[in-house]
Each structure stands twice: as C-alpha cells, then as structure tokens.
Amino acid sequence: MSNFKVGILGATGAVGQKFIRLLQDHPWFTIEALGASERSAGKTYREAANWVEATPMPESVAGLTVRDCKSADFGDVDFVFSGLDSSVATEVEGEFARAGIPVISNAKNYRQDPTVPLLVPEVNPDHITMIESQTFTADKSGWIVTNPNCVVVPLVTTLKPLAEKYGIRSVILTSMQAISGAGYPGVPSLDILGNVIPYIGDEEPKVESEPLKLLGILENGKVTFADFTVHATATRVPVINGHLLSIAVGLDSKPASIEEVAELFRKWKSPVADLGLPTAPAFPMHLYEDQRYPQPRLHADSEGGMQTAVGRLRKAGVLDISYVAMAHNTVRGAAGGAILNAELLVKKGFIQ
Numbered sequence: 184m185s186n187f188k189v190g191i192l193g194a195t196g197a198v199g200q201k202f203i204r205l206l207q208d209h210p211w212f213t214i215e216a217l218g219a220s221e222r223s224a225g226k227t228y229r230e231a232a233n234w235v236e237a238t239p240m241p242e243s244v245a246g247l248t249v250r251d252c253k254s255a256d257f258g259d260v261d262f263v264f265s266g267l268d269s270s271v272a273t274e275v276e277g278e279f280a281r282a283g284i285p286v287i288s289n290a291k292n293y294r295q296d297p298t299v300p301l302l303v304p305e306v307n308p309d310h311i312t313m314i315e316s317q318t319f320t321a322d323k324s325g326w327i328v329t330n331p332n333c334v335v336v337p338l339v340t341t342l343k344p345l346a347e348k349y350g351i352r353s354v355i356l357t358s359m360q361a362i363s364g365a366g367y368p369g370v371p372s373l374d375i376l377g378n379v380i381p382y383i384g385d386e387e388p389k390v391e392s393e394p395l396k397l398l399g400i401l402e403n404g405k406v407t408f409a410d411f412t413v414h415a416t417a418t419r420v421p422v423i424n425g426h427l428l429s430i431a432v433g434l435d436s437k438p439a440s441i442e443e444v445a446e447l448f449r450k451w452k453s454p455v456a457d458l459g460l461p462t463a464p465a466f467p468m469h470l471y472e473d474q475r476y477p478q479p480r481l482h483a484d485s486e487g488g489m490q491t492a493v494g495r496l497r498k499a500g501v502l503d504i505s506y507v508a509m510a511h512n513t514v515r516g517a518a519g520g521a522i523l524n525a526e527l528l529v530k531k532g533f534i535q
C-alpha cells in the first residue's frame with residue numbers, strides 16, 4: 184500500500200488533536216501539513232496548540248509551522264482531513280475541493296449536500312460512489328466526504344441491522360453527551376460539574392435527519408432517504424469521553440423475541456470487515472449482557488475507541504424494543520471515523 188501525505192485543517196482543536204494522535208503511527212498516512220486560524224498560523228504547532236490529549240504531543244508535529252487554511256499552502260498533500268469549526272468549514276472545505284484537494288470532513292456543513300456522501304463504512308459503504316457526481320473540479324480530482332454527528336454513529340450502527348431485518352417505523356432517543364464533544368475549552372466548568380444540561384444547541388436536528396440519509400437507498404447517484412421519524416433530546420453530562428444514548432425503536436415487523444434481536448446484534452457482520460482497513464474495529468458492535476454496562480468510563484476506549492457498545496436490550500412497552508448504545512465521540516464519532524472513511528476511499532481507489 185502506498186503512503187499518502189495528509190494535511191489536517193483545524194489541527195489545533197479537540198478533533199484536530201485526536202487526528203494527530205490517531206495518525207501518529209498510521210501505516211498508510213503521514214502528517215505533512217497542519218492548518219488552523221490566523222490566530223495560530225505562522226506559529227509552531229507546539230506554540231499554537233493547547234495540547235489536551237493524554238499522550239505527549241508527537242515530536243514529528245511539534246515543530247511544524249501551522250499554516251493558513253488555504254489550498255495554495257497545501258500543494259504538498261494528497262488530501263486533507265478537516266476538524267474545522269463549522270463557522271468556516273463551508274468556505275474553506277469548498278475552496279480546497281475546488282482546488283483539487285480532496286477533503287474528508289467532520290464538520291456538519293456538507294453532510295446534507297445531495298452529492299456528498301455522509302459515510303459510515305460499516306453502514307453505507309456503497310454511498311462512496313456519490314463522489315462521482317460532485318462538480319468541484321472538471322477532472323473530479325477535488326471532492327468532499329463527510330462523517331456524521333458523533334451521536335449518530337452509535338445510533339445508525341445499531342439501527343442498520345434492525346432496518347435490514349425488521350424495517351424501522353420510528354425512533355425516540357435521549358443522548359447523554361460527553362463534554363469533549365463541545366471542543367476546547369467547551370462547556371464552562373461551573374455549568375457542567377455536578378449537573379446535567381438538558382439542551383445542546385443545534386444538535387437535535389442533526390441527530391434526527393442524518394440517520395435518514397445514512398440508511399437511505401442510493402440509486403443512480405441519488406439517495407432516497409429512509410422513511411421513518413426520529414425524535415431526539417440531546418443533553419450534556421459531566422463525562423469526559425463517550426456519548427451514551429437511550430434508544431427506543433418502533434419496528435415494521437415484530438421480532439419473535441428479544442433474544443432474536445440480541446442474536447441479530449451479536450451476529451451482525453460489518454460489510455467492510457474483510458477489507459483489511461487498519462482502523463476498522465474487529466468487532467464494530469458489542470452487546471453487553473451485564474445490566475450495568477456499557478459505561479463511558481469503562482468502555483469508551485474499547486477497540487481503540489472505534490466500537491459501539493450496546494446494552495440493556497429490552498422489549499419496550501412503548502414502541503417495540505429499547506436499549507442503550509455508547510461510542511467514543513472524538514474517536515468513533517469524529518477523527519477515527521474520518522480516518523476509517525479515508526481508508527475505505529483508498530481501498531476503493533478514490534485516493535491514489
């Protein structure tokens with residue numbers, strides 16, 4: 184496998200730092216360039232970043248000079264990962280794509296663009312071909328691929344097998360979201376310590392709409408959205424990493440028993456399991472039998488932070504079944520998910 188030179192836009196932020204940590208020893212990708220705002224550009228990464236990862240800042244990036252997020256400054260990379268603030272992502276990511284530099288983004292801005300794949304390799308790997316209908320450049324060298332909101336990843340990972348076997352009618356969920364999901368410095372400590380905040384601005388519309396695109400059917404380059412409704416309540420809790428979701432699902436056809444659903448979750452096999460993608464977890468979903476599990480502090484790092492943990496599977500008096508699901512928000516729900524997308528793009532020949 185060739186080695187690809189990558190850039191990271193938004194490299195100083197919480198997601199940017201996670202990219203750096205996860206790419207440190209990546210077998211296919213080498214960090215060549217880092218970009219951030221004009222506040223950081225021109226400084227070394229060591230000076231610009233307030234490093235919040237639990238492992239030391241890699242020496243290989245500490246001395247790199249942070250660049251402006253302009254495509255002209257990134258001519259030496261094969262593609263960029265973006266952990267940009269959404270206030271600038273539309274303009275900056277579009278400018279890179281128009282300059283022929285592929286963008287693999289965490290930001291929300293292009294997720295609902297009808298030509299942009301919203302991709303989770305275990306859920307909708309076929310949507311990757313939507314890239315072919317993008318018109319950022321005449322020669323198709325520039326394109327954008329996105330990964331979903333961090334709550335949506337564990338949600339759709341569990342909904343996928345249910346949709347295939349039973350069909351989904353409706354979903355109600357409450358998310359208990361970690362503070363790292365708000366970036367750095369994020370939520371003020373006086374607001375969140377010993378507290379729960381029952382609202383996260385702009386979060387619920389994404390959680391309610393993105394699963395419908397991810398579970399939609401791609402035909403002739405166009406996604407027909409899945410036809411069910413999602414009602415979400417997003418809350419912030421004093422947890423560092425790992426979003427926990429309490430989910431109830433109404434199904435089109437009824438399972439014979441809750442054990443049948445448990446077996447479906449246990450036996451579910453990812454469609455990309457055999458592709459040899461370095462970041463792909465061996466077990467993308469794990470069903471815990473112990474009623475006390477999953478817990479963010481105990482299980483967010485399972486499979487390198489790439490696993491969706493499921494538990495408390497029950498028959499529900501309201502709708503049909505209920506369970507909890509949890510995943511690491513800055514790994515599986517952000518940087519790790521984007522890196523896995525990049526690996527699939529390499530494997531499918533979109534990055535050469």
Ligand code: NAP
Pocket residue numbers: 192193194195196197198199218219220221222223224252266267268269271272289290291331332333363364365366367512513516517
């Ligand atoms: P963050 O910690 O606030 O970092 C934002 C980054 O954007 C910083 O590197 C910042 O650079 C850069 N930036 C801000 N204004 C800029 C400008 N005008 N030009 C160029 N760069 C600029 O945020 P985050 O939590 O890492 O989130 C990054 C993105 O990922 C957001 O779109 C977020 O919604 C998404 N996301 C986050 C999570 C999560 O769990 N945190 C999960 C999924 C998706 P400076 O340091 O120079 O200001």
